[in-house]
Amino acid sequence: MESIVELKNVSKVMKGRTIIDDISFKVNKGEVFGFLGPNGAGKTTTIRMIVGLIGITSGDITIGGYSIKTDFEAAVGHVGAIVENPEMYKFLTGYQNLIHYARMSRGITKEKIAETVKLVGLEDRINDRVKTYSLGMRQRLGLAQCLLHDPEVLILDEPTNGLDPAGIREIRDYIRLLAREKNMAVIVSSHLLTEMEMMCDRIGIIQNGKLMDVQQVKEFINTAEVMFELEVTPSETALSIVKSTYPNVQAGLSRNGITVGLSKQEIPRLVKQLAKEEIQIYGIKETVKTLEDRFLEVTGEKGGTQRG
Amino acid sequence: MVNLIKNEWMKIFKRPGTYVMIALLIIVTAILGAFFKYQEKGPDVVDNHWEQTLIQENDALNRQMKQSSSKVEQQFFKKEIAINEYRIKHHISPHEQYNVWSFVKNASDLIVLTGLFTIIISAGIVASEFSWGTIKLLLIRPINRTKILTSKYITVILFALFLLAILFIFSTLLGAVLFGMPEQTVSYLNYYKGHVTEQNIVVHLLMYYGLSSIDMIMLTTMAFMISSVFRNSSLAIGLSIFLLFTGGQFTALISLKYSWAKYILFANTDLMQYVEGTPMVEGMTMPFSILMLLVYFIVFQLLAFLTFKKRDVAA
Structure with missing residues (x-):
C-alpha cells in the first residue's frame, strides 16, 4: 500500500501548552482512516495542521510528498476538506459557492461542477441561496466543494455532526464509495464510535494530544473477549x-x-x-464487547497509567 | 489573481447592503442637487463694474493683511489678492453662472460618504470571513495567504474607485441637467507658491477628487489592517470612521501647540494644502507628506500581512 499523508513527530504548542504531542502516522491510498478521541483530545487541531490552517511547532506533515510547511500550495492541492461545519457563503447560491471555490483551483470546468453537483444530488436546489438549505444539504454542498478538484486525500472533520440517521448513512456510504472507487485516502474524525466502526478501515485513537493506538477496525473489535x-x-x-x-x-x-x-x-x-x-x-x-468498551479501555488504561 | 478579485467582487455585490450604499450615495447627491437648485433661484445681480469692485476689495484686503498677525490669515489674504489681480488683468469676471462644474465641486464633499462606505467594506472583507467561518474553506485552497489578502485589498481599492466614479459621473449628469453646461469653457484659477495659473476645470476636478481621496484610502487601509489583525469588523469600522470624521480637527488642534503634529497621519492626508493654501504645520512640504503617507501605508500593510500569514485559524 502506498501512503499519501504522512505525519512525522508532529507537535503543537499553543501559549506554552502542548496540545499535540509527537504524533506520527501514515494514511494510505484507498483507505478510510478514522481519528477517534474524546472532545478536546486534539482531533480537530491535528486535522487543521494537516490542511495548513494551523502552524506546526515541530515535526512535519507531507501530502503526496510535499511538505505542508514549505510547499503549501502543492501539498494542499491534493486535499479536499471540510473542517468542522461546512460553512458556506449564505448569501450566495450553492452554485455561486462552487464557482467561488472552483476559481481558486486550476482547471475546473463548468462540466466538472455540474458533474459534482449531480454526484451529491443537489441538482434541484443548486441555484437557491445556501441560506435556505437544510444542514444535510449544506453537508452535501460541502462535500461537493471538496470533490471539485478530484483530490487524492479527503479530510472530513466530524462529517456526521448534526445529521439525521438517513443523512449519516448517506455520508457513510459515500465515503466508502470514494475510497473504493476513486482510490482516495479519507481521513475522518469523530467521537462517535459506532460511526467509526462502520466507516473506517483503520482507527487512530487520540487522547490528551497523544496518539494512543492505531489499529485495524476488525482487529480492534476481535481482540475483545x-x-x-x-x-x-x-x-x-x-x-x-x-x-x-x-x-x-x-x-x-x-x-x-x-x-x-x-x-x-x-x-x-x-x-x-x-x-x-x-x-x-x-x-x-x-x-x-463493543468498540465503545474497547475504546474506553484503551483511553482509560493508558490515560490512567500516564497520570499515575 | 484576477479570479480571486472576481470572487471578492462577487461576494461584495451579492449582498444587499452594497446596493443600499450605492442608492444612498445617489440619493444624497440628488438631495444636494435639489438644494443648490433651490438656492440658485432669485434674481441674478450682474455687476458690470466688477473690476472696480475687485480693486476696492484688494485695497481692503491689503489693509487687513497689514493688521493681521496670524501667518495663516496673511497667506489667505495674499492668495485672494493674487487671484483678484489675475482676474482684473485677464478680464475674467468673478460672477460665473453656477454651472455643472460648480455642482461637481460642491458634490465632491460627499467623497467622505464614499470613504465611509469603503471603510465598511474594507473592515468586513477579512473579519467577515472569520465570523462566517468561511475562512477555513478559503485558506485550504492551493493559493497562499499573501495572494488571498492582496486580492482582498485590491478589491477594496477597486470598490473605492467604483464609488468615486459613481459620485463623479452622477453629479456631472445631474449637474448638467439641473444647472446646464457653461457657455464658454471655464478655467479654474489656481494659486500655487505666489503664482496664479489657469487650469482646465475638469482636470482640476479630477485632481481634486484624487487628492481628496487620500484621506479615505489611508483610513480604508487602516480599517483593513484592523480587520486583519483583530478579526473584528465593528472595531475596524468604529475606529476608522471616528478618525475619518475627527482626525483632521484633532490634528489641527494639536498642531496649534506642538510641532510634532506634522507626524500625525491626518496632518499629511490633505495634499491640497500644498497645491493651494498653506500647510498645517510650518515647514511641512509635499515630499515630506508623501513620505509620511508612504510610511503609514507600509506600516499598516506590514501589520495586516504579517498577522494574516502567521495566524492559526483555530475556533
Whole structure:
C-alpha cells in the first residue's frame, strides 16, 4: 500500500501548552482512516495542521510528498476538506459557492461542477441561496466543494455532526464509495464510535494530544473477549463465589447481576456452583464487547497509567 | 489573481447592503442637487463694474493683511489678492453662472460618504470571513495567504474607485441637467507658491477628487489592517470612521501647540494644502507628506500581512 499523508513527530504548542504531542502516522491510498478521541483530545487541531490552517511547532506533515510547511500550495492541492461545519457563503447560491471555490483551483470546468453537483444530488436546489438549505444539504454542498478538484486525500472533520440517521448513512456510504472507487485516502474524525466502526478501515485513537493506538477496525473489535452477563441475586455473594472459584478471571458487578470473562465451556460448571450456593439465577447472556468498551479501555488504561 | 478579485467582487455585490450604499450615495447627491437648485433661484445681480469692485476689495484686503498677525490669515489674504489681480488683468469676471462644474465641486464633499462606505467594506472583507467561518474553506485552497489578502485589498481599492466614479459621473449628469453646461469653457484659477495659473476645470476636478481621496484610502487601509489583525469588523469600522470624521480637527488642534503634529497621519492626508493654501504645520512640504503617507501605508500593510500569514485559524 502506498501512503499519501504522512505525519512525522508532529507537535503543537499553543501559549506554552502542548496540545499535540509527537504524533506520527501514515494514511494510505484507498483507505478510510478514522481519528477517534474524546472532545478536546486534539482531533480537530491535528486535522487543521494537516490542511495548513494551523502552524506546526515541530515535526512535519507531507501530502503526496510535499511538505505542508514549505510547499503549501502543492501539498494542499491534493486535499479536499471540510473542517468542522461546512460553512458556506449564505448569501450566495450553492452554485455561486462552487464557482467561488472552483476559481481558486486550476482547471475546473463548468462540466466538472455540474458533474459534482449531480454526484451529491443537489441538482434541484443548486441555484437557491445556501441560506435556505437544510444542514444535510449544506453537508452535501460541502462535500461537493471538496470533490471539485478530484483530490487524492479527503479530510472530513466530524462529517456526521448534526445529521439525521438517513443523512449519516448517506455520508457513510459515500465515503466508502470514494475510497473504493476513486482510490482516495479519507481521513475522518469523530467521537462517535459506532460511526467509526462502520466507516473506517483503520482507527487512530487520540487522547490528551497523544496518539494512543492505531489499529485495524476488525482487529480492534476481535481482540475483545467474550463476556457473560448473569442476572442473579444476591449479586455480591455471587461475585465473591466467582472470585473464589476462578481467581484469574475478570469479573465484576453489572446492573442486573454480574459479568464474568469465562469461556463458554466453563459456564455450566459455574451455574451448578451458583445453584448449589442458593443463588437465584434469572438469565445468562453472552455479550460481545463493543468498540465503545474497547475504546474506553484503551483511553482509560493508558490515560490512567500516564497520570499515575 | 484576477479570479480571486472576481470572487471578492462577487461576494461584495451579492449582498444587499452594497446596493443600499450605492442608492444612498445617489440619493444624497440628488438631495444636494435639489438644494443648490433651490438656492440658485432669485434674481441674478450682474455687476458690470466688477473690476472696480475687485480693486476696492484688494485695497481692503491689503489693509487687513497689514493688521493681521496670524501667518495663516496673511497667506489667505495674499492668495485672494493674487487671484483678484489675475482676474482684473485677464478680464475674467468673478460672477460665473453656477454651472455643472460648480455642482461637481460642491458634490465632491460627499467623497467622505464614499470613504465611509469603503471603510465598511474594507473592515468586513477579512473579519467577515472569520465570523462566517468561511475562512477555513478559503485558506485550504492551493493559493497562499499573501495572494488571498492582496486580492482582498485590491478589491477594496477597486470598490473605492467604483464609488468615486459613481459620485463623479452622477453629479456631472445631474449637474448638467439641473444647472446646464457653461457657455464658454471655464478655467479654474489656481494659486500655487505666489503664482496664479489657469487650469482646465475638469482636470482640476479630477485632481481634486484624487487628492481628496487620500484621506479615505489611508483610513480604508487602516480599517483593513484592523480587520486583519483583530478579526473584528465593528472595531475596524468604529475606529476608522471616528478618525475619518475627527482626525483632521484633532490634528489641527494639536498642531496649534506642538510641532510634532506634522507626524500625525491626518496632518499629511490633505495634499491640497500644498497645491493651494498653506500647510498645517510650518515647514511641512509635499515630499515630506508623501513620505509620511508612504510610511503609514507600509506600516499598516506590514501589520495586516504579517498577522494574516502567521495566524492559526483555530475556533
